[in-house]
Amino acid sequence: MTPAAHAVAADDRGDIASPLSPLSVATDDISTARDWLMMLKPRVMTLVVYSGLAGLLVAPGHIHWVVATAAIICIAVAAGASGAINMWYDRDIDAIMRRTQKRPIPAGRIAPDEALAYGIVLAVTSVLVMGLATNWVAAALLAGSIAFYVFIYTMWLKRRTPQNIVIGGAAGAFPPLIGWAAVTGDVTLMPWLLFGMIFLWTPPHFWALSLFAHADYERAGVPMLPVVSGAKETRRQVMLYTVALVPFTLLPWLLGYTGLIYGISAAVLGLGFLYSSWRCLNDKQDEAGVSLTKDAPAKSTFKYSIYYLFVLFGALVVDWLVMAV
Amino acid sequence: MTELPHLTLAESQALAKKRRGRNIAMLIALVSLCVLFYALAVVKLAGKMGTPG
Incomplete structure (x- = not known):
């Protein structure tokens, strides 16, 4: 090691630079x-x-x-x-x-x-x-x-x-x-409705991802749904939770907490989510439920679910802004 | 006692760069926290001053 290197590192630690002082490289020095x-x-x-x-x-x-x-x-x-x-x-x-x-x-x-x-x-x-x-x-x-x-x-x-x-x-x-x-x-009730929306959105969002990324979980022994119950059951669950989610997202509008902008947005976005989950459910698959399309519908459902939540909450805020004016 | 590793000049410089980066990040975090606390104190005090009694 060169004396210059010692000087740089020793100075860094606030030590007296000495060509003989060894350097300690702890884990926190690597981060x-x-x-x-x-x-x-x-x-x-x-x-x-x-x-x-x-x-x-x-x-x-x-x-x-x-x-x-x-x-x-x-x-x-x-x-x-x-x-x-x-x-x-x-x-x-x-x-x-x-x-x-x-x-x-x-x-x-x-x-x-x-x-x-x-x-x-x-x-x-x-x-x-x-x-x-x-x-x-x-x-x-x-x-x-x-x-x-x-x-x-x-x-x-x-x-x-x-x-x-x-x-x-x-x-x-x-x-x-x-x-x-x-x-x-x-x-009050309204924030619990928002809570419920994300709660019901999480399973179809995450299980759509796990359909094409379950190999990792399998290797690590994490009991994700596709690992334990198979891809077919996972697709069915994605569909079921989407069916539960879509009418639930209409509740803030039906109960009078929001206006038409949110109501229409939730309905249109929900139809899109239902269609995407339906495609995922009917993905071409073998008897064991393994996708023959490299899980293309599951990938698109996963992507859609992200945009869905962002736009849904965006519509909620826009609706509130319009109502506030 | 464990033999401590010896670094080359390049490794030492890289290490110094990493430490500098961490220190700057820590500085930004601490200054931001101070600004936030200061702003919160001003807002809270202003709110109390506006309250009668």
Whole structure:
């Protein structure tokens, strides 16, 4: 090793530069800022922030924009904290699954105990700031959503039952409820309807994905529906949950909470989702249910489900803006 | 005692770059948190000042 290299590294640690001092490269020296960001699952965070913001906007009452921004940041950070704790707990199966092998913990760039500490600190901070900035009802719901995702979904259900997504999906359905509570300080029927929409949307969304990505789960021993009950049953379940979801999304309009813009949007988007799930159900398959089209309909259902939720909540906000004018 | 690894100049520079990146990210996070707390305090105080009694 050259003396210059010693000087750079020793200076970096604040040590006295000496050509003889050896360098210690701990795991935390390997991680980058991007790794710590990736621990927060930013893609999942997008949906959480979006639905939380929708809940906050359509809630009756006034909230200062600074407080609203703090609430949204808290929702985002709490979701990220849950993701970090999830990555800590699932590090064994993440190392097996191809999709997750490059995550910072299985790749050895972040030490597991540091990831856990990171998740806990962010979770506690987000709940406290939410309580101080808005109200303790929103903070309690935020704490509940973290606990649900970590204890109920990650630690209890995920590795035990193929219904993991159904019940665990509730954790992802909390944000509009929290956004609403941040404004009003209570929880009425409308935010529960928003909760129910995401709750019913999660199974067809995730099972459509698992139809063409179940090999990873199989390898890791995670009992996803296609692994336990087969592709045929999974397609049937995707269809059933879509049939339950579509009329449910019309309830806010039928009960008078929203206007025609939302009602028509929900109906049109729902018909599209039903058609997509129907195509998925009737995918060309062999007797065992294995797709002969490389799961093309399942892939398109998965993609559609993402646009569906974004546009549906977008329509809800536009409807609210129009009604407010 | 474990033998500690020796780094080349290039490795040391890469390590320094990673640390700098992490430090900048930490700085941004802390400054943002301070700004948020300050703004929240101003909004809350302004709200209380407007409340009679």
